Amino acid sequence: MGRTPCCDKIGLKKGPWTPEEDEVLVAHIKKNGHGSWRTLPKLAGLLRCGKSCRLRWTNYLRPDIKRGPFTADEEKLVIQLHAILGNRWAAIAAQLPGRTDNEIKNLWNTHLKKRLLSMGLDPRTHEPLPSYGLAKQAPSSPTTRHMAQWESARVEAEARLSRESMLFSPSFYSGVVKTECDHFLRIWNSEIGEAFRNLAPLDESTITSQSPCSRATSTSSALLKSSTNSWGGKEVTVAIHGSDYSPYSNDLEDDSTDSALQLLLDFPISDDDMSFLEENIDSYSQAPIGLVSMVSKF
DNA sequence: AAACCACTCAACCGCATAGAT
DNA sequence: TATCTATGCGGTTGAGTGGTT
Numbered sequence: 001m002g003r004t005p006c007c008d009k010i011g012l013k014k015g016p017w018t019p020e021e022d023e024v025l026v027a028h029i030k031k032n033g034h035g036s037w038r039t040l041p042k043l044a045g046l047l048r049c050g051k052s053c054r055l056r057w058t059n060y061l062r063p064d065i066k067r068g069p070f071t072a073d074e075e076k077l078v079i080q081l082h083a084i085l086g087n088r089w090a091a092i093a094a095q096l097p098g099r100t101d102n103e104i105k106n107l108w109n110t111h112l113k114k115r116l117l118s119m120g121l122d123p124r125t126h127e128p129l130p131s132y133g134l135a136k137q138a139p140s141s142p143t144t145r146h147m148a149q150w151e152s153a154r155v156e157a158e159a160r161l162s163r164e165s166m167l168f169s170p171s172f173y174s175g176v177v178k179t180e181c182d183h184f185l186r187i188w189n190s191e192i193g194e195a196f197r198n199l200a201p202l203d204e205s206t207i208t209s210q211s212p213c214s215r216a217t218s219t220s221s222a223l224l225k226s227s228t229n230s231w232g233g234k235e236v237t238v239a240i241h242g243s244d245y246s247p248y249s250n251d252l253e254d255d256s257t258d259s260a261l262q263l264l265l266d267f268p269i270s271d272d273d274m275s276f277l278e279e280n281i282d283s284y285s286q287a288p289i290g291l292v293s294m295v296s297k298f
Numbered sequence: 299a300a301a302c303c304a305c306t307c308a309a310c311c312g313c314a315t316a317g318a319t
Numbered sequence: 320t321a322t323c324t325a326t327g328c329g330g331t332t333g334a335g336t337g338g339t340t
Contacts, residue, residue, distance in 0.1 A: 051310085056308090303337105304339095307337100310334095311330085313330100316327095319322085
């Protein structure tokens with residue numbers, strides 16, 4: 001299909017924005033909103049393409065942009081989110097208020113990637129580099145276990161949800177009744193949970209064993225069985241929900257990012273430093289407890 | 299002081315995709 | 320359903336800057 005250029009390239013300015021241009025753009029958007037980016041430059045009297053205007057606004061001029069260096073917490077969060085979401089900068093940026101995808105991408109490429117490399121970790125997989133002499137790692141890293149616990153928690157939440165829906169009210173699915181299971185499922189249905197579901201297609205032929213959590217929750221209508229899924233290039237055995245892997249639609253409340261973030265931050269790490277990265281290199285003796293405690297609340 | 303190098307980050311480019319027609 | 324359009328996203332580039340030789 002033919003594709004028209006986003007703007008008429010002839011006579012349009014490129015390169016760094018001048019303060020005057022910034023002023024014009026900000027004034028126009030404050031007065032009229034951005035509306036259609038394609039038509040904005042003409043309406044505002046700017047010799048720029050709409051794409052350039054949008055980028056300038058979203059990455060620099062937007063009033064809620066948080067400028068200045070990243071804090072240690074923000075950097076830690078970026079690394080953790082990158083381990084789960086990969087190079088999905090926009091999704092990562094959504095978890096850091098005031099930070100843009102471009103800013104995070106730059107942070108990653110200029111600082112964090114190197115930091116991981118210097119620690120002998122592959123910045124793409126967050127696993128120890130083979131050349132680091134520690135390639136032979138334990139079958140269950142914290143990341144893998146963390147993912148398995150996510151999955152277990154989801155299954156347990158689903159089962160309890162199913163029980164409660166029968167016990168309390170048929171209107172549960174309409175959102176009238178809220179429970180903590182619902183809380184978890186909202187996380188599961190968020191961007192973060194989606195990242196787990198999309199990592200690799202589930203192959204039912206590779207059924208291996210059943211997760212401990214599924215034993216206690218098999219009273220629901222959900223037919224639980226287990227499967228092997230892949231996480232960061234490794235295999236992890238998890239319990240899954242029958243033939244419908246994602247039984248509840250995304251029409252539950254969308255804004256679960258804070259909760260999801262909290263869950264992610266439950267990852268067993270130390271306080272302010274980056275030693276949680278070094279854990280990948282160590283002996284994996286520490287058991288993650290964050291999710292266990294969360295699940296126990298259900 | 300000048301040349302060189304490394305680094306940062308704003309901006310561009312092309313592709314993917316959702317929504318409109 | 321097919322095609323078109325606008326927008327968003329991720330990869331990449333290159334100008335500017337500061338440090339080192």
